[in-house]
Amino acid sequence: SQMSDRHQVQIFAIDVQATPLNDAFAAADSLDIESAYSTLQRRIPLGASDLYQGLSVAMDALAPQSTRSIVYFGDGMSAAGIIPPDEMRDLVQRLQKTQTPVHSFAVGPKTDLQLLGSLAQFSGGTVMVDGAVQTSEDSKLIATQFIQAVDIPVEYPASIDFGDSTARIFPKSALPLRSDRETIYIGQGAIPSHVKVHMQGDATQQFVVDA
Numbered sequence: 001s002q003m004s005d006r007h008q009v010q011i012f013a014i015d016v017q018a019t020p021l022n023d024a025f026a027a028a029d030s031l032d033i034e035s036a037y038s039t040l041q042r043r044i045p046l047g048a049s050d051l052y053q054g055l056s057v058a059m060d061a062l063a064p065q066s067t068r069s070i071v072y073f074g075d076g077m078s079a080a081g082i083i084p085p086d087e088m089r090d091l092v093q094r095l096q097k098t099q100t101p102v103h104s105f106a107v108g109p110k111t112d113l114q115l116l117g118s119l120a121q122f123s124g125g126t127v128m129v130d131g132a133v134q135t136s137e138d139s140k141l142i143a144t145q146f147i148q149a150v151d152i153p154v155e156y157p158a159s160i161d162f163g164d165s166t167a168r169i170f171p172k173s174a175l176p177l178r179s180d181r182e183t184i185y186i187g188q189g190a191i192p193s194h195v196k197v198h199m200q201g202d203a204t205q206q207f208v209v210d211a
Contacts (some may be wrong), residue, residue, distance in 0.1 A: 003028035003147060010061055011036040015047040016053035020061070045078045048079035051115070052087055059100060069101045069125070069150055075108035076116040083115070092122035096176065101125035101154050105146060121184065124154035124176030152180055161196040165189070174198075 003009065007028040011021045022036035055070060062068045083091070101124035104116040114129065120127045126149045128142065154200060157174035167189030173199065175183050 009033050011040060012054065012058060012061075013040055013043055013073070014049050014051065018054040018057035018177070025061075025063075027068060034156055037156075043155075049074065049077065050081035051076070051078035052083045052091060055091060055102070055119075059094065059098065062098070062100065064098070068098070069103060071150060072104045072116075073107060074104075075110060076104065076106055076112035077108075077110065078112070078115065088118070095119075095123035096156060097143055099124070101150075101156065101176065103120050103146070103150050104128070106130060121175065123210060124156065124178060126178070126181060154178055155199065157197050157199055158188060159198045161198070163194060163196070166190065167191060 008025040009028045011027045011033065012018045012020055021039045022032050026032040055072075058070050062070075090092045094100075102119045103125040104120060106113060106116055106127060107130040111129070113129070116127050118124065128146055128149070130202070131138070131142075155177040157177065160174040162169055167187045169185055169187040171185070177183050177197075
C-alpha cells in the first residue's frame with residue numbers, strides 16, 4: 001500500500017457477513033494493518049457477498065464527524081443479498097448524510113459496474129477498473145491514482161435548484177461534487193439555462209452554473 005500514517009485504516013473481509021481483520025483503526029503503514037492484510041491474503045474467497053450488509057458494517061465502524069471514506073476492492077456482485085431499491089435508497093441517503101464517499105476498485109472476470117458506479121455517483125466516490133495485464137510500474141501508478149482520488153475533497157451541496165424548467169430531471173436532490181470527475185443528472189425536456197447550487201457549511205454559499 002502507498003497510504004501513509006496519516007490514513008487510519010480498518011480492514012474488513014466481506015462475504016455473507018463482514019468480518020473485521022483488525023480490532024480498531026490503525027495507521028495504514030502500521031504492523032497491525034500489515035498483519036490484517038496478511039490475514040486477508042490467506043483467506044480463501046468462498047461464498048457470495050452481501051454488499052449492503054458489508055457497507056452498513058463499515059459505516060457503523062467509522063467515527064462520526066470525521067473525514068471518512070469506504071474503499072472497496074471486489075467485483076461489486078451482491079449475490080448473497082441483492083440490494084432492493086428501497087434499501088439502496090436508504091444506503092445512499094445515509095452515505096450522503098454522513099458525507100462518506102465509497103471508492104471502488106473493480107476486480108474479477110465479471111463485475112457489477114452499474115452498482116459500483118451508482119454508489120460512487122451518489123456518495124461522492126469514484127470507480128477504477130482493474131486492467132487485464134499490468135506491469136509492476138503500472139500497478140504503482142494505478143495505486144497512486146487511486147489514493148489521490150480517495151484524498152480529493154468532496155463537496156456535498158445542501159440543495160440544487162433547476163429553476164422554472166419543465167424538464168423531468170433525475171435525481172431532483174443534490175449530488176456530491178468532485179473536481180476529478182463529472183457529476184451527471186439525467187433530464188428530458190427543455191434544459192434550464194442556469195442551475196443554482198446551494199452549499200451549506202460554516203457559511204451558506206450559492207453559485208450559479210451555466211447549463
